[in-house]
Amino acid sequence: MPKKQLTDQQVEEILDSLSGMEKAEPRPFFYTRLQARMAKEADNSAWGRTISLVSRPAVAFSAVVLFLLMNGYFLFNKFGQQPPPSEETYQALAVEYSEMNSPFYEVNQENP
Amino acid sequence: MTDQQLVEALKAGEESAFRVLVETRQGLVYNTVLGLVQNAEDAEDVSQEVFIKVFESVRQFKGESAFTTWLYRVAVTTALEFLRKKKRKKRFAFLTSLFGEDQSPLHDPPDFVHPGVQLDNREKAKVLFQAIQKLPENQRIAFTLHKVEGLSYQEVADVMPTTVAAVESLIHRARQNLKKILQDYYKQDI
Numbered sequence: 001m002p003k004k005q006l007t008d009q010q011v012e013e014i015l016d017s018l019s020g021m022e023k024a025e026p027r028p029f030f031y032t033r034l035q036a037r038m039a040k041e042a043d044n045s046a047w048g049r050t051i052s053l054v055s056r057p058a059v060a061f062s063a064v065v066l067f068l069l070m071n072g073y074f075l076f077n078k079f080g081q082q083p084p085p086s087e088e089t090y091q092a093l094a095v096e097y098s099e100m101n102s103p104f105y106e107v108n109q110e111n112p
Numbered sequence: 113m114t115d116q117q118l119v120e121a122l123k124a125g126e127e128s129a130f131r132v133l134v135e136t137r138q139g140l141v142y143n144t145v146l147g148l149v150q151n152a153e154d155a156e157d158v159s160q161e162v163f164i165k166v167f168e169s170v171r172q173f174k175g176e177s178a179f180t181t182w183l184y185r186v187a188v189t190t191a192l193e194f195l196r197k198k199k200r201k202k203r204f205a206f207l208t209s210l211f212g213e214d215q216s217p218l219h220d221p222p223d224f225v226h227p228g229v230q231l232d233n234r235e236k237a238k239v240l241f242q243a244i245q246k247l248p249e250n251q252r253i254a255f256t257l258h259k260v261e262g263l264s265y266q267e268v269a270d271v272m273p274t275t276v277a278a279v280e281s282l283i284h285r286a287r288q289n290l291k292k293i294l295q296d297y298y299k300q301d302i
Contacts, residue, residue, distance in 0.1 A: 006298050011291050017236035018259045022228035026142040026156055031134045034160050041164070 115179040122170045134163055140180070140261075141187045143228075147260035148191040148252070150224040150241055158194045162187045177270060184263075184271040188253055226260065243293040251286035254279050 006014075041048075053059055113121075113132060121129030141162050146155035165186055173182055229237040244252055250272070257268045258279075269279045 006295055011294050014236045014240050014294055015287060015290060017233040017240055018226075018229065020230055021226060021233075021237075021260070023139055023143040023261070024146050024155075024227045025139045026159060030138050030142075030156075030159075031131060033156075034134060034163055037160055038164060038167075 116175075119170065119173060119175070119179055122167070123173075130163075130167055133166070137180075137183060138163075141183065144184060144187045144257070144261050145191045146226065147256040148188065149194060150245065152227075154194065154198075158191050159187075161194075162190045165190060177273075181267075181270045184257070184261075185273075188257075188271065192249065192253075239294065239297065240290070243290050243297065246293050247286055247289055251282050251289065254282035255286040255290075258283055 054063075113129075118129055118133060122133060138159065142155055142159045145158045145162065146152065149155050149158055162183075166183065169186075173179065177185075223238060224241050225234050225238050226241065244255060247255065253272065254268055257263045257271060258265070263271070265276050265279045265283075269276045272279065
């Protein structure tokens with residue numbers, strides 16, 4: 001085919017080159033290959049779906065925002081409203097701490 | 113088995129119905145997809161995907177259109193999604209190739225010939241398929257469904273979905289654009 005300005009007739013011939021064409025068919029055993037693919041996808045579907053869901057930018061971003069909001073809520077509301085521990089609590093904690101940190105040989109040591 | 117019986121059986125999850133669907137409609141789906149993606153291996157993958165989608169979403173089919181029309185829509189939509197994804201990958205591959213990280217080819221071999229084209233017309237059809245790729249999406253769908261799949265204007269209108277007049281207009285504009293593309297193609301001596 002000459003590579004130059006085409007005549008209208010040549011253009012029409014190219015445009016009509018699909019007339020009378022037959023329909024294409026896939027290679028034989030299409031259904032078998034389809035079944036194999038579906039079985040493979042079903043095996044991977046549970047984990048695959050979870051991973052694809054979690055890895056979606058919208059889901060990941062929402063999870064991060066939710067995490068930060070929850071942190072903010074607990075930091076500024078929950079703990080901020082609690083009354084400070086009383087003096088007795090401090091003393092009880094101090095006694096417990098000193099007992100826990102005493103080595104066993106001190107605990108079992110008999111006083112002279 | 114009528115289309116309605118087939119749909120009911122598919123909705124009931126009958127495997128034999130799915131087999132009947134695939135074996136009776138694989139040509140329809142494959143030929144439609146091949147006309148749009150213009151690559152035999154890709155057409156096989158996309159056709160499989162179409163049947164998987166149909167299997168998973170047949171319960172959503174309300175019967176507002178004919179089942180075959182719905183099947184054409186799923187095939188066209190899936191093929192277009194595939195082409196968009198492929199285009200994005202090509203852009204990404206181009207970017208990575210600038211940094212020397214990807215050695216994969218950026219373009220498909222431009223020698224697609226539909227296997228159903230008559231032997232005398234193969235060279236002309238090769239050029240025409242390249243030109244079809246450059247058409248706007250709606251014109252490409254209408255022209256391909258009409259010329260490659262052999263659907264009437266009414267059937268194309270049902271699939272797209274639009275009016276017959278709109279399909280006539282799309283195909284007319286597709287032909288005008290193809291004429292320009294073909295003239296440019298030969299002027300540039302590519």
